[in-house]
Amino acid sequence: MTAIRLAGAGRTYAIYSHPFDRLLEILTKRPRRREIDALRPTDLEVPKGQVLGLIGSNGAGKSTLLKLIAATLSPSTGEVRVAGSVGALLELGGGFHPDMTGRDNVFLKGAIMGVPREEMRSRYQEITAFAGIGDFMDQPLKTYSSGMFMRLAFAVATCVEPDILLIDEALSVGDGAFARKSFDRIMQFKAAGRTILFCSHSLYQVEAICDRVVWLDRGAVRGDGEPAAVVAAYNDFLDGKSRPQEPVAAVEAVAAPPEPEAGPPPSSGRRPARLHRVKISADGVVGPRLTLRTGESDLEIQCEFVADSSIANPTLAATIARTDGQVVCSAGSRNDGVVLDRGANGRGRVGLCFPRLALLKGTYVVNVYLLCEHAIHCYDKALMVAELQVAQKGLEQGLVSLPRQWQVGPDDG
Amino acid sequence: MRLVTRTGQGLLGPLGVLWRERDLLGVLFRRDMAVRTSGTLFGGLWMFVQPALQVVAFWFLLDFVLRVRFPGAVPFLHYFLAGMIPWQMMADAMNRSVYLMGEFAPLYARAVFPLPLLPLLPPLVAGAIYGVVYTLVMLVLEGPASAAAAPLVIVALMLWLMPVCYLLSLVGVFVRDLAQAVPFLITIVFYLTPILYMPEMLPERAQDWMILNPFADLMASVHGVLQGTEAGLGNVLRPLAVWLVLLGPAWVLFHRATPHIREAL
Numbered sequence: 001m002t003a004i005r006l007a008g009a010g011r012t013y014a015i016y017s018h019p020f021d022r023l024l025e026i027l028t029k030r031p032r033r034r035e036i037d038a039l040r041p042t043d044l045e046v047p048k049g050q051v052l053g054l055i056g057s058n059g060a061g062k063s064t065l066l067k068l069i070a071a072t073l074s075p076s077t078g079e080v081r082v083a084g085s086v087g088a089l090l091e092l093g094g095g096f097h098p099d100m101t102g103r104d105n106v107f108l109k110g111a112i113m114g115v116p117r118e119e120m121r122s123r124y125q126e127i128t129a130f131a132g133i134g135d136f137m138d139q140p141l142k143t144y145s146s147g148m149f150m151r152l153a154f155a156v157a158t159c160v161e162p163d164i165l166l167i168d169e170a171l172s173v174g175d176g177a178f179a180r181k182s183f184d185r186i187m188q189f190k191a192a193g194r195t196i197l198f199c200s201h202s203l204y205q206v207e208a209i210c211d212r213v214v215w216l217d218r219g220a221v222r223g224d225g226e227p228a229a230v231v232a233a234y235n236d237f238l239d240g241k242s243r244p245q246e247p248v249a250a251v252e253a254v255a256a257p258p259e260p261e262a263g264p265p266p267s268s269g270r271r272p273a274r275l276h277r278v279k280i281s282a283d284g285v286v287g288p289r290l291t292l293r294t295g296e297s298d299l300e301i302q303c304e305f306v307a308d309s310s311i312a313n314p315t316l317a318a319t320i321a322r323t324d325g326q327v328v329c330s331a332g333s334r335n336d337g338v339v340l341d342r343g344a345n346g347r348g349r350v351g352l353c354f355p356r357l358a359l360l361k362g363t364y365v366v367n368v369y370l371l372c373e374h375a376i377h378c379y380d381k382a383l384m385v386a387e388l389q390v391a392q393k394g395l396e397q398g399l400v401s402l403p404r405q406w407q408v409g410p411d412d413g
Numbered sequence: 414m415r416l417v418t419r420t421g422q423g424l425l426g427p428l429g430v431l432w433r434e435r436d437l438l439g440v441l442f443r444r445d446m447a448v449r450t451s452g453t454l455f456g457g458l459w460m461f462v463q464p465a466l467q468v469v470a471f472w473f474l475l476d477f478v479l480r481v482r483f484p485g486a487v488p489f490l491h492y493f494l495a496g497m498i499p500w501q502m503m504a505d506a507m508n509r510s511v512y513l514m515g516e517f518a519p520l521y522a523r524a525v526f527p528l529p530l531l532p533l534l535p536p537l538v539a540g541a542i543y544g545v546v547y548t549l550v551m552l553v554l555e556g557p558a559s560a561a562a563a564p565l566v567i568v569a570l571m572l573w574l575m576p577v578c579y580l581l582s583l584v585g586v587f588v589r590d591l592a593q594a595v596p597f598l599i600t601i602v603f604y605l606t607p608i609l610y611m612p613e614m615l616p617e618r619a620q621d622w623m624i625l626n627p628f629a630d631l632m633a634s635v636h637g638v639l640q641g642t643e644a645g646l647g648n649v650l651r652p653l654a655v656w657l658v659l660l661g662p663a664w665v666l667f668h669r670a671t672p673h674i675r676e677a678l
Contacts, residue, residue, distance in 0.1 A: 023587035026587075026669050027666070029669075070525060071525050072523060072525055073675075086525075088525070090523065091523045094524040095520060099448070111436040113525075116436065
């Protein structure tokens with residue numbers, strides 16, 4: 001059964017030199033606009049129960065596509081058909097009135113979504129409990145922080161259990177604990193067989209959660225299919241465009257280097273799990289800048305973490321990347337079937353060793369991630385914890401030295 | 414034929430929205446009432462006390478201080494109040510319509526929202542507030558029969574205002590000057606309409622010009638229904654014609670403008 005069908009649906013944005021021109025166009029039906037293509041006529045069919053990821057650079061048309069499905073935009077050409085109720089988390093604050101209280105907004109949103117008042121009353125408790133903003137429910141929304149706002153919006157959009165959930169870059173919002181909670185809620189939706197459309201720049205999350213990925217580029221579908229294949233093609237495309245380094249990562253590395261000594265106990269932090277200490281060493285030498293030799297040096301990553309006893313055992317992953325952000329290799333405890341252990345105080349340690357490092361000459365960085373048990377949601381990360389200067393003997397070219405075997409002999413025909 | 418269909422749509426369309434979105438309208442209506450009186454000691458009471466106090470002030474000024482007496486079928490104070498209260502309701506609804514779409518922009522700009530519901534809010538809120546006061550005033554001044562008719566008069570005026578509010582809220586989005594001009598225009602119309610004076614006090618030539626002012630006809634009809642003053646068929650037919658002419662275009666234009674309204678604000 002099809003949940004969403006786009007038949008030649010496209011959208012152009014009109015630009016007017018003066019608001020009055022719009023009125024003249026409405027009255028006379030004569031166009032007085034310049035048009036910009038946001039989404040070219042697109043055919044797309046999403047079966048019920050599918051989790052579809054949308055990827056693409058900024059301005060590719062991802063948000064426009066979601067808005068067409070949510071019906072906050074009408075298509076300029078073609079048609080959009082949606083079977084079932086739609087819950088949308090598209091833009092922060094969309095559909096909420098800043099002057100109204102949280103409570104009023106909940107009921108207003110319920111009425112807009114066509115949920116009867118009585119039903120909304122019975123769900124109100126669940127919504128406030130999920131959003132966790134307590135006394136603020138009777139304050140006007142304009143007094144909320146953006147995190148509180150997002151929590152309320154997420155709680156309302158998902159508590160009414162729509163058949164189709166649209167999410168635009170929402171997973172990263174909110175503090176650590178809420179991000180985890182909202183992620184769990186989305187996974188429940190997935191398990192319940194609901195249709196989810198979700199757009200994100202986090203390709204890892206997209207690949208991990210989605211059944212299918214659509215890649216949009218300049219308003220047109222560039223790829224559609226298996227998550228791994230489409231994400232790989234998109235990555236190639238980004239590399240071709242000399243993939244820009246994530247500015248966020250760079251800033252965080254400067255602003256928040258991993259704490260060398262003990263941080264606050266897990267209960268006082270808002271993240272359910274966090275990296276407590278990350279130590280990188282090469283041949284026993286510890287430091288932020290390490291010199292290694294190809295095929296000889298052992299690279300060791302030692303991490304200490306703290307995790308709330310209420311959550312399942314976290315997992316750890318590390319990536320080694322070039323300085324332009326391109327990941328050369330990674331290792332994850334979940335992928336490798338390693339279970340992290342922790343004591344009664346919630347603390348645990350984990351070591352990861354790359355013996356006789358196979359990287360060839362160049363400069364690399366190490367990133368460490370503390371993830372949920374499914375290795376999808378990131379609790380904490382330590383980006384660019386160490387810079388590796390790798391030197392090599394010989395003239396071997398490339399990034400890594402792969403183990404190999406040669407076979408030689410005379411060719412006697 | 415097309416005109417008849419469009420006019421029919423112009424009437425049934427808004428009423429349909431009203432019915433379908435009654436839950437949402439209820440939320441907006443209650444919120445509107447709450448906002449007007451939030452933080453006050455007497456709460457919702459103020460909404461009705463305020464117009465009532467105005468009535469008392471007019472009574473004090475016109476009857477007690479100025480002792481205004483005009484020859485006519487009804488005492489001047491009675492005449493004045495029977496016109497002034499519905500006028501205030503209409504002025505309230507029209508003034509608000511101009512700003513309306515801007516006021517609710519956060520609700521619909523980036524979300525699903527039945528836009529055609531909004532222009533119905535100003536006449537409904539104004540009608541509810543002034544309707545109560547009007548009924549009480551009519552009960553005191555004219556007796557139970559007029560008091561029973563007063564809510565019907567208010568409902569009729571609310572219906573008449575419907576296409577006007579659609580057009581004002583639509584144009585208000587694109588022509589910002591309207592927000593500056595409308596309050597002034599409403600004041601001008603107030604003076605050009607026999608509210609502060611009786612129509613027969615105008616020179617005869619000016620009385621002839623009154624057929625161009627649908628509000629004058631509305632007022633004559635209101636006085637005729639509630640106070641038994643002289644009102645002709647023309648006083649009813651002319652505003653009815655204006656209403657019928659506006660119904661279709663108001664609804665069609667508002668629908669045509671809906672995507673533009675979402676983007677313009």
